[in-house]
């Protein structure tokens with residue numbers, strides 16, 4: 374891949390094909406890769422488009438769900454807004470991992 378970074382659509386397609394998904398971090402959206410190495414154009418794309426991706430995540434965009442086929446079937450209220458339960462579980466597991474790391 375010769376391009377410096379992927380477009381959002383390319384990044385989404387890559388994530389879907391490789392079962393990678395985006396999570397919220399203190400620094401904005403980041404890839405949850407389960408320890409796998411991701412190509413630099415993908416990483417750059419996430420960084421470059423992070424504001425748009427953050428907006429998509431806030432809006433509950435189906436393309437960013439870890440279980441896209443089930444997205445919109447599992448809505449719950451998290452105290453602030455309606456969220457997809459599956460998307461929310463990813464964030465919860467991330468938070469838990471962070472807690473383990475810093476403990």
Ligand SMILES: [Zn+2]
Nearest residue numbers: 438444457460
């Ligand atoms: Zn979802």
